[in-house]
Amino acid sequence: xxxxxxxxxxxxxxxxxxxxxxxxxxxxxxxxxxxxxxxxxxxxxxxxxxxxxxxxxxxxxxxxxxxxxxxxxxxxxxxxxxxxxxxxxxxxxxxxxxxxxxxxxxxxxxxxxxxxxxxxxxxxxxxxxxxxxxxxxxxxxxxxxxxxxxxxxxxxxxxxxxxxxxxxxxxxxxxxxxxxxxxxxxxxxxxxxxxxxxxxxxxxxxxxxxxxxxxxxxxxxxxxxxxxxxx
Numbered sequence: 315x316x317x318x319x320x321x322x323x324x325x326x327x328x329x330x331x332x333x334x335x336x337x338x339x340x341x342x343x344x345x346x347x348x349x350x351x352x353x354x355x356x357x358x359x360x361x362x363x364x365x366x367x368x369x370x371x372x373x374x375x376x377x378x379x380x381x382x383x384x385x386x387x388x389x390x391x392x393x394x395x396x397x398x399x400x401x402x403x404x405x406x407x408x409x410x411x412x413x414x415x416x417x418x419x420x421x422x423x424x425x426x427x428x429x430x431x432x433x434x435x436x437x438x439x440x441x442x443x444x445x446x447x448x449x450x451x452x453x454x455x456x457x458x459x460x461x462x463x464x465x466x467x468x469x470x471x472x473x474x475x476x477x478x479x480x481x482x483x484x485x486x487x488x489x490x491x492x493x494x495x496x497x498x499x500x501x502x503x504x505x506x507x508x509x510x511x512x513x514x515x516x517x518x519x520x521x522x523x524x525x526x527x528x529x530x531x532x533x534x535x536x537x538x539x540x541x542x543x544x545x
Contacts, residue, residue, distance in 0.1 A: 322521035377401035380411035402454035409461035424458035429490035470505035473513035
């Protein structure tokens, strides 16, 4: 069973999401529930995954006033999720509030720069010239580390830089994983699973390369083979 490869359940309803989890069976221990599925099904789908013995990465990318984020973090902890995302751009007070509200066993992850943004797109958001999205990701990671956040979400291309910023004990979670030649879809900064782990990722998040594969179990096995410690 692999808990280093997180499968993104980017489905509109619980039925196909849980069917995929059942199809992968004991091979996959960790699933991501994001905005679409959580909005459609709420906490029930998280509870079903936990009932199946799975770890859950609740990827809600919280970004609000500190009190609101603290309350949402506490509720996520009651569900037994292992990872929860907040936006590093929410600032120090918000990040500290999330960390303070997280119970034992829940790691708060700070989202640095979305993998759908390259330097040009990020420059439009910031209203200034950005030459390297990785520099901005590193800056936000240092902000998160100062607030006590336990890890970050970043592109694999920035994993090494953010490892240096966060220190050796932090979780480094990288989406945007593709095999060579696979379509990038809406991702801009992609890497293979092996490249992500070599760069310093502790976990990778894989969506369509598994969920849209003709044989999801085989696709997962090929990706999971790149995880450290896999035999």
